[in-house]
Amino acid sequence: MQEKLKILADSAKYDASCSSSGSKRINKNGIGNASYSGICHSFSSDGRCISLLKILMTNCCIFDCKYCINRKSNNVKRAIFTPQEICELTINFYKRNYIEGLFLSSGIINSPDWTAEKLLETILLLRNKYKFNGYIHVKAIPGANRNLIKKIGSLVDRMSANIELPTNESLKLLAPNKNEKDINNIMQTIKNNKCKDFVPAGQSTQMIIGAAKETDFQIMKKSFYLYKNYNLKRVFYSAYVPVNNDKLLPNIITPPLLRENRLYQADWLLRFYKFSLNDLFDNYENFNVLLDPKTDWAIRHLDRFPLEVNNASFDELIKIPGIGLNSAKKILSSRKVWSLTFDDLKKMGISLKKAKYFITCNNKYYSEKYTINQSLIYANLINNEFRDKKALHVQLSLFDEIKQ
Amino acid sequence: MKSSNNIFLYDGTFVNLLCLIEYLIDERIKPIDICNENTYEYNLIDNIINLNLKNKIKLHEYINKNYKNIYKTIYYVFLSNNEKKEIIIFYFIVNFLKYKNNIYNYRYLNCVNKALNLSLRVSRETHKFKGFTRFKLINGKILFAVICPDNNILPLLSNHFSKRLKNDFWLIYDEKRQSYCLYNKKHCYFGNATINFNKFEDTNIMWENLWKTFFKNIAIKERKNLKCQMNFLPKKYWKNIIEMEDL
Ligand code: SF4
Numbered sequence A: 001m002q003e004k005l006k007i008l009a010d011s012a013k014y015d016a017s018c019s020s021s022g023s024k025r026i027n028k029n030g031i032g033n034a035s036y037s038g039i040c041h042s043f044s045s046d047g048r049c050i051s052l053l054k055i056l057m058t059n060c061c062i063f064d065c066k067y068c069i070n071r072k073s074n075n076v077k078r079a080i081f082t083p084q085e086i087c088e089l090t091i092n093f094y095k096r097n098y099i100e101g102l103f104l105s106s107g108i109i110n111s112p113d114w115t116a117e118k119l120l121e122t123i124l125l126l127r128n129k130y131k132f133n134g135y136i137h138v139k140a141i142p143g144a145n146r147n148l149i150k151k152i153g154s155l156v157d158r159m160s161a162n163i164e165l166p167t168n169e170s171l172k173l174l175a176p177n178k179n180e181k182d183i184n185n186i187m188q189t190i191k192n193n194k195c196k197d198f199v200p201a202g203q204s205t206q207m208i209i210g211a212a213k214e215t216d217f218q219i220m221k222k223s224f225y226l227y228k229n230y231n232l233k234r235v236f237y238s239a240y241v242p243v244n245n246d247k248l249l250p251n252i253i254t255p256p257l258l259r260e261n262r263l264y265q266a267d268w269l270l271r272f273y274k275f276s277l278n279d280l281f282d283n284y285e286n287f288n289v290l291l292d293p294k295t296d297w298a299i300r301h302l303d304r305f306p307l308e309v310n311n312a313s314f315d316e317l318i319k320i321p322g323i324g325l326n327s328a329k330k331i332l333s334s335r336k337v338w339s340l341t342f343d344d345l346k347k348m349g350i351s352l353k354k355a356k357y358f359i360t361c362n363n364k365y366y367s368e369k370y371t372i373n374q375s376l377i378y379a380n381l382i383n384n385e386f387r388d389k390k391a392l393h394v395q396l397s398l399f400d401e402i403k404q
Numbered sequence B: 001m002k003s004s005n006n007i008f009l010y011d012g013t014f015v016n017l018l019c020l021i022e023y024l025i026d027e028r029i030k031p032i033d034i035c036n037e038n039t040y041e042y043n044l045i046d047n048i049i050n051l052n053l054k055n056k057i058k059l060h061e062y063i064n065k066n067y068k069n070i071y072k073t074i075y076y077v078f079l080s081n082n083e084k085k086e087i088i089i090f091y092f093i094v095n096f097l098k099y100k101n102n103i104y105n106y107r108y109l110n111c112v113n114k115a116l117n118l119s120l121r122v123s124r125e126t127h128k129f130k131g132f133t134r135f136k137l138i139n140g141k142i143l144f145a146v147i148c149p150d151n152n153i154l155p156l157l158s159n160h161f162s163k164r165l166k167n168d169f170w171l172i173y174d175e176k177r178q179s180y181c182l183y184n185k186k187h188c189y190f191g192n193a194t195i196n197f198n199k200f201e202d203t204n205i206m207w208e209n210l211w212k213t214f215f216k217n218i219a220i221k222e223r224k225n226l227k228c229q230m231n232f233l234p235k236k237y238w239k240n241i242i243e244m245e246d247l
Helices: A002-010 A083-095 A112-129 A146-153 A168-174 A180-193 A216-230 A257-272 A277-281 A293-300 A325-334 A342-347 A374-387 A397-403 B014-026 B058-066 B068-079 B085-105 B110-132 B154-164 B205-217 B226-232 B235-240
Strands: A052-056 A101-105 A135-139 A158-160 A203-209 A234-239 B006-010 B033-036 B047-050 B135-138 B142-147 B169-174 B179-184 B188-192
Touching (some): A002 A052, A002 B205, A052 A083, A083 A101, A083 A112, A083 B205, A112 A135, A112 A146, A180 A216, A203 A257, A216 A234, A216 A257, A216 A277, A234 A257, A257 A293, A277 A293, B006 B014, B014 B033, B014 B058, B014 B068, B033 B085, B058 B068, B068 B085, B068 B110, B068 B154, B085 B110, B110 B154, B142 B235, B154 B169, B154 B179, B154 B188
Parallel strands (some): A052 A101, A203 A234, B142 B169
Antiparallel strands (some): B135 B142, B179 B188
16 A cells, blocks of 8 residues: 555646635535635645645556656556545545545546546545545546546536646647547536536646747636636646656756746736736736736836825726735725825735835835836846745645635 | 723633623723733732623623624634733724724724734634644544644634534644543533643554655655745644654
8 A cells, every 4th residue: 555655646746736625515424524715734845735635546547648757658667546445545544634635636547438437436435435525626537438527527526637738739749649629528518517516616727837838828828718718717837847758848857836836826817816818918928937927017017006005996906016805905995994004004914025116105105216117126126036035936726725 | 981000800711701891891991901810920010800790791792693703803812822812802892882894994903903913813823723633543433633723723623623523533632721622423522631642642553654655755856845835834833743743
């Protein structure tokens, strides 16, 4: 068991999703329930949240995706869990409160249908015999029969089909056995059936960043399309970790973490901050890695600033760098009874590090020297960002949990 | 309201604190401080008043019935580890009676801002411990966990586990406050005791080892970022989290 777990956790780790939010499943006389806001149970040494027991049923695979450690042509140790073993692990970890639930994925063994059937068998056992009501996220197997997908969907909280690469061309090149149509079909099936008892926490997907040549714009355009057409809950971005040698793959040593971080930030702006694709890029193809996309946008549009905190609208407030949704709400409610000063903002726990360049309080700047000057602000903010190394490479998984 | 140089004592319970506050408001007294009689250190300078009120329950009922969210805010502040929490609650309530639900707009008042921040802190710590609490299965029967949170979150945490693990016996022990919550598949029982927990071991150590194996192997070494890990999982919590113990 130790050896199996080692192999099957190790080969599952590249999936970025860890979220356990969005479901309200209750404990029907068994063990476990879901927490709507999601719960992080631990943090691994790479700083990522551990919420679910993230494992593969097997790392055997008949496919040969170039970027994947489990591809057919790799000579790695292979293992397979029995449904029983997966249930025992889940229940015993859950009881001790190590985990919030199970995230079960798998390589494709024998055939897509065969694999999906094995997954279904496992989930049925876990829900019915072990009476497990905690969170379950299952990976949908591309190419599997639609009825199998439907059956699995009626038992789990979240399902995901990984799009992996933003364009069909790269998919053909790097994942020759997969095709966009299969993945779209799954997303459509999940979307059509979604209800209280079918994938209540919605579906998510993942794109690998930096394995093919796509620009940030192409990636975000794809995300935008996915959110709009399939009501996805989340698109995850996973910086490509060089695990294989292949002339089709980029020759890099470290994963592009900063780029991944920028994409997450932009994704947030798209979903919650009313930014459009156009706002984010203004005809550029890639994000400025030196600054977060919101600040970068604000500097490109200095003509819209400064904003007076005491009368800017909510939609304006949330576009100010450093001001999040919660801060905007606090400002809105407090200014009903009081005219806000910079000290009040600080007291409310609103960080002025970035915001101070873009706002006035009662028509006063934070400091005289901050009158709008593009290059000065730019220099100061970049300086900030790099002094404050913590801001870099922050994993957004946790914010996801708090946000919802 | 008239200021008073007296320190008023209450018996350490939430209900009794609200009794006292109701009395003070009725009598229009602004106390210099309100303290828990169990932890208050007597000295020669302070003027102490211990009224031992029991029957002032109107305020408690009024808030609990009509203002659930306010009640929750106050209760969370009460569970915080802030030394001035009683007097913060007092002024918060005085203002609440004036502004009702609009009180949330009055962050520029110190007592309101402090109360809201404290309540948020308690709620955040509770949320963290829903994840960070680790149980051991003792004698194959009872799940046992030790926690050491900054705030007194045990009442909130046990509410969570009584739903999640409702068909198991469990015991959570707060080593800082030497208090526990025992769940018998029906109800939670709270009490104080000193438990020497070092001798407890999991009936089946295999699961702990498997968990540690998982924990190690789920990390991507090319992304190693200990600072980020420490940020989310502060060192002060490590000693009761088994996968962090031997690090
Ligand atoms: S299908 Fe592709 S990505 Fe999935 S396990 Fe097989 S080789 Fe890896």
